[in-house]
Amino acid sequence: MTQFQTEQSSAHHTGMEPVIVARDVEKWYDNGFHVLKGVSMTVYKGEVLVVMGPSGSGKSTFIRTFNALEPYQKGSIEVDGTVISHDLKDIEAIRREVGMVFQQFNLFPHLTVLQNVTLAPIWVRRWPKAKAQEVAMQLLERVGILEQAHKFPGQLSGGQQQRVAIARSLAMQPKVMLFDEPTSALDPEMVREVLDVMRSLADSGMTMVCVTHEVGFAREVADRVVLMDGGYLVEENTPQDFFSNPREDRTQKFLSQIL
Amino acid sequence: MTSVTPDSFSSAPPDVVALGPVPWAKKNLFSDWFNSLLTLVIAGIFSWGMIRLVSWALTTAQWEVIPNNFGLFMTGTFPINLYPRIWALLAIVCGLAGLSWGVLGRNLSTLFSRNVLIGFGVACAFMVLFPPTRPSSLILLPIVALVAGTAAAGRQIGRKFPGVGKWISLAWFLSYFVALWLIGGGLGLTKVSTNDWGGLLLTLFTAVSGIALCFPLGLLLALGRRSALPIVRGLSTLYIEIVRGVPLVAVLFMGQVMIPLFLPLGSRPDRILRAIIALALFSAAYLAENVRAGLQAVPRGQQEAAMSLGLNTPTTLGLIILPQALKIAIPAIVGQFISLFQDTTLLSIVGLAELLGIGKSILANPSYLGRYAEVYLFLAVIYWFFCYAMSLGSRKIEEKLNTDN
Numbered sequence: 001m002t003q004f005q006t007e008q009s010s011a012h013h014t015g016m017e018p019v020i021v022a023r024d025v026e027k028w029y030d031n032g033f034h035v036l037k038g039v040s041m042t043v044y045k046g047e048v049l050v051v052m053g054p055s056g057s058g059k060s061t062f063i064r065t066f067n068a069l070e071p072y073q074k075g076s077i078e079v080d081g082t083v084i085s086h087d088l089k090d091i092e093a094i095r096r097e098v099g100m101v102f103q104q105f106n107l108f109p110h111l112t113v114l115q116n117v118t119l120a121p122i123w124v125r126r127w128p129k130a131k132a133q134e135v136a137m138q139l140l141e142r143v144g145i146l147e148q149a150h151k152f153p154g155q156l157s158g159g160q161q162q163r164v165a166i167a168r169s170l171a172m173q174p175k176v177m178l179f180d181e182p183t184s185a186l187d188p189e190m191v192r193e194v195l196d197v198m199r200s201l202a203d204s205g206m207t208m209v210c211v212t213h214e215v216g217f218a219r220e221v222a223d224r225v226v227l228m229d230g231g232y233l234v235e236e237n238t239p240q241d242f243f244s245n246p247r248e249d250r251t252q253k254f255l256s257q258i259l
Numbered sequence: 260m261t262s263v264t265p266d267s268f269s270s271a272p273p274d275v276v277a278l279g280p281v282p283w284a285k286k287n288l289f290s291d292w293f294n295s296l297l298t299l300v301i302a303g304i305f306s307w308g309m310i311r312l313v314s315w316a317l318t319t320a321q322w323e324v325i326p327n328n329f330g331l332f333m334t335g336t337f338p339i340n341l342y343p344r345i346w347a348l349l350a351i352v353c354g355l356a357g358l359s360w361g362v363l364g365r366n367l368s369t370l371f372s373r374n375v376l377i378g379f380g381v382a383c384a385f386m387v388l389f390p391p392t393r394p395s396s397l398i399l400l401p402i403v404a405l406v407a408g409t410a411a412a413g414r415q416i417g418r419k420f421p422g423v424g425k426w427i428s429l430a431w432f433l434s435y436f437v438a439l440w441l442i443g444g445g446l447g448l449t450k451v452s453t454n455d456w457g458g459l460l461l462t463l464f465t466a467v468s469g470i471a472l473c474f475p476l477g478l479l480l481a482l483g484r485r486s487a488l489p490i491v492r493g494l495s496t497l498y499i500e501i502v503r504g505v506p507l508v509a510v511l512f513m514g515q516v517m518i519p520l521f522l523p524l525g526s527r528p529d530r531i532l533r534a535i536i537a538l539a540l541f542s543a544a545y546l547a548e549n550v551r552a553g554l555q556a557v558p559r560g561q562q563e564a565a566m567s568l569g570l571n572t573p574t575t576l577g578l579i580i581l582p583q584a585l586k587i588a589i590p591a592i593v594g595q596f597i598s599l600f601q602d603t604t605l606l607s608i609v610g611l612a613e614l615l616g617i618g619k620s621i622l623a624n625p626s627y628l629g630r631y632a633e634v635y636l637f638l639a640v641i642y643w644f645f646c647y648a649m650s651l652g653s654r655k656i657e658e659k660l661n662t663d664n
Contacts, residue, residue, distance in 0.1 A: 067567050096569035106564035109662055110582050119578065120568035152662035165564075172568060 016044040019080055019176050019207050020066055026074035027061065035061050036072065037231035043176065048208045050218040050239075053228035054254060059211045062228065063178050066209070067098040080175055096124060099169030103181040105161040107153035107168070113140065114149040117168045125172065132171070139167040143197050159190030163197050170201075177201070179210040213258065219243055227251050315632075324630040325637050328621050332637075335457015335612045337442075341449060344441045345460070349398075350405060351434055357406040359427050361413020363659070371407075379403065435467070453531045457612035459641065465535050465613065466600040472539035473599065474592075477546025482576070484551055495547070502544035507602055510541045511609050534606050542599045549595055553588030554580065586660050593653035597646045614638060 020043040027036040035058045043049055053059045064070040065077055068084050068091045077084045079094045108116050117136035121127045127135075140146045143163040145156075153161050162182055169177060179198065183191045195217050202208055202221045212218065218225050218239055225242040227234045227250065235248045243259075246252050278286065288298040325332070334345055371379075383403065387396045416423055442464065444450040456464065483495030502510070514537025518528065528536075557580055565575040585592070607616030618634045621627055627634075 069563055069567060092569055092571060095567055098567070100564075100567040102560055102564060104558075104560050106558075106560035108561065108564070108579055108583075110586065110660070120570060123574050123578070124569040154663035168568070 016046075018042050019045050020209070021078040022062075022065070022075070023077075024075035025062070025065060025072050025077060027058075027065065027070065027072040035231055036065075038075065039228070039231070039233045040075075041226065041233060041236075043207060043209055045175075045207055046205050047223040048202045048210065048221050050222040050225045051209065051211045051228060052213065052218065052225060052254070053234075054257075057228040058231045059228040060180050063180060063209055063211055064100075066176075066178055067095050067100055069100075096172060097175045099172060099174035099177040101162070101165050101169055101177065101179045101182045103185050105153070105158070105165045105185070107161055107165055109153050112150050112152055113145060113156070113164050116153065116164060117171045120168070120172050136167070136171055139170050140164070142170075142200075143167045144193070157190060158186045159193045162186065162190075162194045166194075166197055166201070176207040176209065179208065179212065181211050181213070183212065183214060215243070215259065227254060229254070320633050321630060322633055324621065324627045324633055328617075328627075331458060331617050331621060332614065333458050334460045335617055336455045337451060337457065337460065338449075338455065341444075341451060344448065348438050348441045349402070351437060353402050353405045354409045355427070355430055355434055357409030358413035358416075359431075360406070361410035361415075362417035362423055362427055363655075364410075365414045365417035371410075435471070438464070453529050456531065458617045459614050461531070461606075461611065462600075462603050462614040463645075465531065465538065465603050465606060465611075468535045469538040469542060469599050469603070470596050472535065473542040473546055473595075476539060476543035477595075478550055478581075480543055480547035481550035481554060484547065485554060499544045499547050502541060503548075507538075507541050508605055508608060511537045511605060513537070514540075515609050530609075531611065534609060534611055538599060538602060538606075542595060542602075545598075546592060546595050549588050549591035550584065552591065553584035553586075556587045557583045586657075589653055589657055589660075593649055597649050600645060600649070601642065614641065 020041075022039060022041045024038045024040055025036050026034070026038050028034050039058075039062055041049075041062075051059045051063065061070050065072045065084070066079060072084075080097050082090055082094055084091065084094060107113075108119070111119065114133065114136055117139060118129070118132040121132040121135065122129060125132075137146065137149065140149055143166055145160055145163055145167065148156055148160060148164075153164065156164065166177075166182075182198070183194050186194065191214070195214060198208070198210070198217070199221055210217075210222075220239075222239045224236060225239050226236040227242070227246075227248070229250055235242065235246060235251045237247060237251075241247070242251065243255065246255065289295040330337075330339065330342075334342075337345065383396075383399060386399045440446060440448065442451065442456060442460065443453070480495050480499055483491045484499065486492045486495070511534060514533045515530065518533050518536060522528065561579055561583065562575060565579045570579070603613055604615040606613045607619060612620065615638060618638050622631060622634055
């Protein structure tokens with residue numbers, strides 16, 4: 001049923017190029033817990049897709065399968081034309097094209113902000129150091145951290161660290177960015193600076209998949225909103241309909257809990 | 260809310276008043292009758308002990324055992340006519356040490372802080388005033404001058420060429436082989452049989468070799484124990500658990516007896532080499548567990564972040580995980596190095612004349628019968644000096660690597 005919905009709703013995307021195609025993805029944790037029970041979803045180039053859902057619904061696990069941080073057991077995930085398999089070369093190639101921003105920032109604490117941002121371009125893209133630093137400085141300026149380039153992550157606030165993490169991912173010039181609850185670990189007054197950066201990134205045409213609880217962000221920025229619950233993709237809708245006129249009772253119930 | 264006085268909003272920190280010695284003592288030592296009693300009792304015991312020790316050291320003790328055997332303590336039965344080679348080695352090590360100190364401390368406002376100068380002064384005064392070490396004060400002054408001079412030079416060099424650090428590491432690496440050449444001879448120098456290596460020289464040589472060997476070995480074992488490959492993991496775990504279940508003395512004896520069995524007939528490695536291998540194999544197991552603790556303390560998110568950027572496994576390990584893991588493990592790793600240094604004393608049991616062994620053989624000499632306290636106190640000070648230097652060094656490295664706030 002979920003697959004049917006996906007294909008139906010993708011009708012208005014005809015002519016758009018898919019970046020991530022997930023088909024009937026199923027995953028069990030090592031302890032036997034069935035966390036994804038056949039989830040299908042397509043992410044199109046240039047769109048912002050927001051994934052919502054209660055904790056434990058499998059939404060983080062699902063987007064972490066897109067860059068093979070979590071393996072899956074059934075179904076298929078295709079990123080930019082390459083199927084995620086056990087082939088390490090394929091996985092590394094996919095990870096180069098998929099940026100990820102984590103809830104806990106995960107900056108490298110022993111490296112300066114600038115080194116954090118230039119590390120992957122130098123070691124993975126094999127850019128010369130000067131070019132990597134030039135691009136990094138542009139990105140740091142874009143996220144408003146230019147003055148802190150030579151500080152260590154531990155010397156920055158949470159919001160600043162998350163913006164550095166976004167710049168670090170962007171430095172690889174990815175085709176799609178995954179955000180795994182990017183504002184959940186932040187103090188309330190810092191949420192906005194991170195959402196502003198994400199908003200401007202969306203405006204620039206970046207393809208984004210965001211797991212978030214920020215209803216305002218989803219309403220204003222998302223092209224589509226999906227709800228996951230209990231390992232299923234429950235509803236996929238436009239932000240207007242998702243928040244004002246949801247199709248499913250489960251969505252109604254979820255919204256009544258968070259709004 | 261409104262009852263808060265404006266004063267508590269003042270942005271300046273409260274004044275910290277430096278207490279004079281009398282108020283300080285009153286506050287910290289004599290705050291009530293019980294504290295006063297404790298202070299008096301402890302001060303009494305402490306000063307009684309110190310007075311006894313000092314009066315013994317200055318009157319009863321017969322220190323001539325130390326200067327008379329100074330060469331033996333330092334180098335064992337190393338031929339006296341070849342001592343210039345030892346001086347050269349000492350000069351190289353002190354010069355490099357001064358240079359490294361200068362380069363590492365190039366950004367400090369003063370290279371010789373008050374504490375360092377006081378430490379130097381106390382050490383020099385001790386060497387000159389203390390009878391057993393007085394003869395060696397002739398060596399001490401040039402060494403101090405050399406260290407200070409190279410430190411000042413290193414500071415200038417480090418400021419001019421900030422990338423000089425890796426050349427100094429290389430110089431330290433090469434100095435090991437120069438040391439081996441200067442001690443053992445060959446390549447134009449008179450050969451000195453390893454039977455004549457001894458004393459502090461042998462202690463330091465085995466300790467440095469053991470440390471240099473056990474570190475990479477321990478690192479590999481730690482990585483092996485966390486490997487995804489079951490055979491590698493199993494073998495590493497087996498090795499670590501077996502070695503940790505055997506006392507060092509047993510490992511040393513096995514090293515002397517069993518290492519030759521694994522090698523082709525006739526190629527019998529030197530006794531000292533066998534001892535170093537045994538020491539390194541033993542310490543590597545403990546070191547591996549220290550490194551593993553460090554590896555486990557690095558949050559999983561670090562690896563995920565590195566992988567999600569497309570870094571492959573070796574790069575992730577080398578640039579992200581290991582630097583953080585080793586930094587966390589520094590205190591434990593240096594603790595293991597200190598243990599290894601102290602464990603070299605067991606080499607006397609397998610017949611090597613290292614510092615403690617030399618001390619025992621000197622005590623067996625009828626002319627120095629009963630000089631136990633003098634000899635063992637002297638040895639204790641030497642061991643303490645090197646262990647404390649290592650522990651101080653580890654604290655400095657930790658401070659240097661600290662990137663929080």
